[in-house]
Amino acid sequence: MGGEPQRIDFEKTINEIVDFIRGEVERAGASGVVLGLSGGIDSSLAAALCVRALGGNRVLGLIMPTSFTPREDLEDAVGLAKMLGMKAEIINIDGICDAFVSALGIDPNNPIYRMPLANMRARIRMLILYFYANLHNYLVVGTSDRSEYLIGYFTKHGDGAADIFPIRHLLKTQVRELAAYLGLPERIVKKPSSPQLYPGHKLADEIPADYSIIDKILVGLFDKGLSAEEVSEKFGVQIELVRDILQRHIRTEHKRSSPPTVK
Numbered sequence: 001m002g003g004e005p006q007r008i009d010f011e012k013t014i015n016e017i018v019d020f021i022r023g024e025v026e027r028a029g030a031s032g033v034v035l036g037l038s039g040g041i042d043s044s045l046a047a048a049l050c051v052r053a054l055g056g057n058r059v060l061g062l063i064m065p066t067s068f069t070p071r072e073d074l075e076d077a078v079g080l081a082k083m084l085g086m087k088a089e090i091i092n093i094d095g096i097c098d099a100f101v102s103a104l105g106i107d108p109n110n111p112i113y114r115m116p117l118a119n120m121r122a123r124i125r126m127l128i129l130y131f132y133a134n135l136h137n138y139l140v141v142g143t144s145d146r147s148e149y150l151i152g153y154f155t156k157h158g159d160g161a162a163d164i165f166p167i168r169h170l171l172k173t174q175v176r177e178l179a180a181y182l183g184l185p186e187r188i189v190k191k192p193s194s195p196q197l198y199p200g201h202k203l204a205d206e207i208p209a210d211y212s213i214i215d216k217i218l219v220g221l222f223d224k225g226l227s228a229e230e231v232s233e234k235f236g237v238q239i240e241l242v243r244d245i246l247q248r249h250i251r252t253e254h255k256r257s258s259p260p261t262v263k
Contacts, residue, residue, distance in 0.1 A: 002233070003024060003055065004240060006174075006219075007177075008057065008174050008177070008178065010169070010177075010181045013170075013178060014049065014082075014135070014182070017047060017049050017053075017055040017166050017167065017194045018052050019052055019053075020166055020167060020254055021033070021052050021053035021054065021141075021166055022054065024053065024139065024163075024164045025053075025058075025139060028139055028163070029137075029214065030137055030139045031057030031058065031136060031137040031138060032054055032056065032057075032059060032060065032067070032100065032136065032137075032138045032139075032152065033050050033058065033059055033060070033130055033139045033140070033141045033164075034059075034060040034061075034062060034103065034132045034133050034136070034138045034141065035047060035059075035060075035061060035062070035129070035137050035140070035141035035142075035143055036051065036062050036063075036064060036082060036125055036129060036141075036143065036159070037060070037061035037062065037063045037077040037080065037088065038063075038073060038074035039063075039072070039073035039074065039075070039077040039080070039188065039191075040073070040150075040188070040191060040193065040194070041172075041175055041176055041189060041191060042143045042145050042167065042172075042175060042237060043061075043077075043095070043143040044076075044077075044080050044146065044179060044188045045059055045175055045178060045179045045182070046141055046143040046166055046167055046183055047080065047081070047084060047086060047145075047182060047186065048084055048182050049166055049167070050086075050141060050166070051084045051085065051086050055178070056084060056085035056086040057086075057087065057089065059086040059087065060087045060088070060089070060132060061080075061081050061087065061088040061089075062089055062125075062128060062132060062137065063077045063078065063081075063088060063089070063090045063091070063146075064090075064091050064092070064093050064124075064125045064128060065090070065092055065093070066092070066093055066094050066097070067092075067094050068090055068199040070194075072187075073170070074090075074137075075205075076185065076187060076188050076191070078090070079185065080184070080185065080188065082187070090254075091128060091232075093121065093124050093125065093128070093236065095191055096124050097117070097120065097121060100120060100124075101117070101220060118155075118214070119155045119156075119158060120153075122155035122159050123155060123157055123158040123159025125158065125159070126140075126157065126158050126159065126161050126162075128257065129162075133163070136184055139163040139164055140162045140163045140164075141162060141164055141165075141166060142160070142161070142162025142163075142164065142165040142166075142168065143159070143162075143167065144159060144160065144163075144165060144167075144168055145167055145168060145170055145171065145172050145174075145219075146168055146169055146170055146171050146172075146177050147171050147172040147173075147211050147214060147215055147218060148172070149168050149256065150218050150222060150249055151207070151214070151218075151245060151248040151249055151252065152163075152249065152251065152252020152253075152256070153206070153207065153247055153253050154255065156255050157256075160255055171177060171211075171215045171219070172193070172211035172214075172215060173211060173212055174216070176189055176190075176214075178256075184249055186251060193211065208241060208244055208245075209241055212244060213237060213241075216231075216235050216237070217231055217237060217241070217242050217245045218245070220235065220242075221242075221245070221246060221249075222249075226240040228243050228246055
């Protein structure tokens with residue numbers, strides 16, 4: 001179909017990203033890069049491309065679990081770092097989160113704090129990444145993809161903050177295809193997206209459909225310039241879902257723009 005996510009040229013895409021990473025590191029006069037490793041598909045692909053561009057000794061992966069991080073994710077992150085031959089450190093962020101909760105004098109079990117604390121965890125991870133970036137003269141690599149970016153599914157000043165975003169031009173389905181092409185572990189390639197910013201946090205808690213469907217909607221709306229009604233008819237997707245995705249893009253525009261100021 002005309003609105004299907006474009007099949008990418010794998011070798012061309014890899015070369016473009018590798019050249020981009022090398023170029024940005026050289027322009028910044030940086031010694032290497034640091035990124036968060038979650039055991040998920042996006043950070044795994046970004047790490048693999050960084051290692052291909054710079055070599056494992058110039059890439060640091062920070063694995064930053066909490067007490068509720070699934071053991072499988074931790075094992076996958078550690079295993080990937082070993083497979084790629086990159087540097088990695090494990091830093092549990094529970095103590096830092098607890099210090100914030102204590103200083104704020106709040107009850108972390110109160111449901112009204114669930115999302116503020118979830119976003120705080122993402123921002124704590126970014127603080128740690130920038131600490132190590134400053135320490136080693138590294139650039140912070142953002143690992144978000146285009147699908148997440150367009151619907152605003154990232155934390156402002158959390159995983160939305162970085163120095164470079166090498167895969168943010170790739171849709172989630174393209175990320176999976178490229179990761180499989182590069183030979184990343186099948187368990188990571190096929191792993192469902194799961195943010196894990198609070199206990200039991202799943203993609204379905206916040207996103208109304210799988211990325212295989214969302215990506216078609218995004219291509220129709222933003223690449224083909226189709227109306228919501230046309231996208232719905234073309235792909236047989238409920239119009240309510242298409243409008244929901246469009247509204248998410250509109251509501252989260254502030255995340256993709258520089259903060260406004262007086263002109």
